[in-house]
Amino acid sequence: MRHDKAAMVIELARRMAASAEGLTIDEMAREMRVGRRTAERMRDAVLMLFPQVDEVSDPPTKRWRIRGGLSAFEQAPTATEMLELTKAAAALTAAGEPVRAAALQGLERKIKAAMRSTTLNRMAPDLEALVRAETIAVQAGPRPSADEAMLTAIRAAVLAQQPLGFTYCRPGAEPRRRSVAPCGVMFGRANYLVAADRETGRIQTFRLDRMSHVAPQEGVAAPPADFDLTVFASQSFGIYQDEIEDVVLRISPEGAAEARGWRWHPTQSFEDQPDGSVIVRFRASGMRELAWHLFTWGEQATILAPQRLKAVMAGELDAARRALDAAGG
Template sequence: MSYAKASDLLRLADMAAARFEGISLQDVTREFGCDHRTAQRMMRSFEAVFPLVDIAEDAERRRRWHLPRSDARWLQAQGIRDSELAALEMAAKRADRDGAPDEAQRLRALKDRLLAAMAPSHARRTEADAEALLEAQGFASRPGPRVVPDLGLLGVLTEALRAPWEVRLSYRGARDDRPRERLLEPHGLLLGTRRYLVARPSQGDGRMRRFRLDRIERAAIVSRSFARDPAFDLAAFAARSFGSFHAEAEFGPVEWRFTPAAATTARQFLFHPGQEMIDEPDGALTVRFMASGHMEMAWHLYQWGDQVEVISPPELRDAVARHRRDDFPALP
């Protein structure tokens, strides 16, 4: 057996033991990027190497493999790799940067528990290697502007979302600078250039609304629980916007055409979760999706100079027409 195959079987063992229902062939194809027949061969080898594996069928008649393991020595024997430790620390740094200190704290607590389970010599070596890997990847000291979050406010909102509890806000609207008191049922946070609380009024029409965090002067938890809307999908709600700002009147089809010179770079971007990319005969790239947020689209399009043309909507095309520069030395 090659070293690579042995490593794959150990990874399968981790997956089969960590997941309550075990793993299916579909899980294997997704994890390893292989086809169905290769996944079948891998699981036959897995059964031979780990004869104690439990094999059962789920409700959809798919075979699942589950590896019972209650011995903590398995974790100690495998240890934690420098790349895995670096990935945890990078995720914590992203959470810090994106204004999610609660998640950052939990990721670092997980990292500490993993290191505590390792032998001291292994833990020290892994920490040193992970620090070098972080520095080499350029994340530990990445420059650039970012919004400084109000950690106290984020703490209140995170606690309210976890329970969930109603929250009472003192909020300044876009057209009225005088703060008004609002009683809300929070359902999520959108973290972008601007941060928004997604919530519905406790007494109202039941529609979800966005509330900019920088316009919240005070927030307090109301010791009254509520039932989350089971039909609400935060990802689908966020996808109605290009960035974090949403305007229902702007929502509609968006189409951009990148020049042949910019197509290779543009193809590497995910502009929107629902995007469609079309390769044109002349080498150009057309990107289509449905969203609102023309201002944030214009901010992004400015970085491409004259290497992108807005086909639709016409309001966005008119907004960027006078700002398409031909002297940008590089693409985003």
Template sequence: MAYGKAEELLHLALRLAASRSGLSASDIEAELGHGPKGALEKKRQRMMNALRGLFPSGLEEQMEGARRFWSLRTKELDHLPIVQPNDLAMLERAATALLNTNDAEGASRMRALRDRLASALSRRGERNYEADLEAMLQSQALAARPGPRPMIEPDVSEAVGQAIMELKKLAFVYESSRGEKRERTVEPVGVLLGGRHYLVARVENAPISSEPIRWRMDRMTDVHVVDEGIRAMPEGFSFRETARKAFGVYHNEAEFGEVIWRFSPKAARAAAAYHFHPDQKLEQSSDGSLIVRFRAAGHLEMAWHLYQWGEQVEVLAPRGLADLVNNHRRADFTAIP
């Protein structure tokens, strides 16, 4: 068997072993990459037959309705050299990326995981891994996100994460944009990550059906978890659906509605490569321009983004956003985002 095929088979075996509920046929084919459906199906069948030969008693098959799921239950993979220096380097890259987006807690956890895996390599007697890891880190670079960003204290993000995981209330002192400070106790729902991080939470004792409020985490101090459980959200509530109502992280229900932008033929190709919103729809016009449509709120964050496109973008809707942008479109930008 060629080296590449053996590596691919080992990767699939590890994925099957790591999955608790098992992988379906479509899951396995997605692991195999891109290509015609028929070719991926045949490749999956060949690889599963190979795994049956290698692990005759470990490969398990289950039925759930009309769908089949496979998992691998064997101890034969336990002593394989699964973790390599390039894996540790990738964890370090991920930690740096998290730190660059204000997620200090996430970066800390990622590096703790890296250190535990490195310790396992050391105990296994692989003496060269440190030199290999250093070489990998020297050969990789991660560009920091340009521009200023608010600083968030690690104890704030840690307390928020703990409250969300344990379904507990959270208390903090919150400073408004006017500098007024007030003690708050809330029931956390989730966190919106961006240049600014927002805690999404329902105020303590607010009606069960009330819309959660967004709190800027860089304005929270004296944060601590309250040893009291939170109420369940109403049936049908989706945090993901709530998050996608905003263009960025700020949401104003009064602004929510249809957004339509037209990018010039010069900027159309670059704009088509952007993911502006999860629900966006793109329309190519006969003159080469590109129409982008979606529904969201957050006119100010939209204006901040649109400014960098200069005169290459026009706001067709809503009127309020167009008024905010039109007088600030520039023709002297030398590049397109």
């Protein structure tokens, strides 16, 4: 068996060991990005190498799983994998997220502690060299934060489907006590609790840095049955949620190549134009955040639709002009 095929069999074994319910042949094919016949041959190879594989009936199909996990030899991480874990922790630290960074750093220590000393010693020089050779570019922007006690309280309420109580303070408004059905947390330029109003069911977002006295409450408060946090997050260009619009942008020939490589939105599509420009289309809410982003494109971006985005951009330009005039610019 060639080395690359052997590596794929080991990787499939890892995925079978990491799945509590096991994998079907179709799931193996999808996760390993191979055809069904190839997945069956790889399954057979795993069965030959790992006699502890369980076959589980799950009508109308079957699943295979490896109970008890794999040995340290079979699970030893590579220097590249450890590097990415180290970089992820460093990125969170640089972004002002020490609690989340500490969780990854703790995971890194546990992984190293579980590794054989010979493997760890062999990896150390490569890992040290790679860490020195790569770094995280710190970008300007807000520094989101959430203390450990707050995240613990939110996660406890989510898992128990209990109401979450907290005091919320918006700029220029009196603090207000809230009780909501928590749906989850969105991490980004600012961190937000996503929750449903307990009376209306309307989904709202709350900035974590404006929340205090956070604690689960007695009772039951489940999110709407059809709510999907990933879908909710993907509807907006950023965090702010408002009316969903059909956005159409024209990027000049000078910026077309960069625009095609840019991830604007999950629903994006591109239309090349005869003059070398490109039309970008997607459906999203969050026109203010989109307007802020379009500032970075300067004269290369032209808003074709919707009209509301044009109005928001004009408003942001007027606000910036007034601030500049006030400063004597």
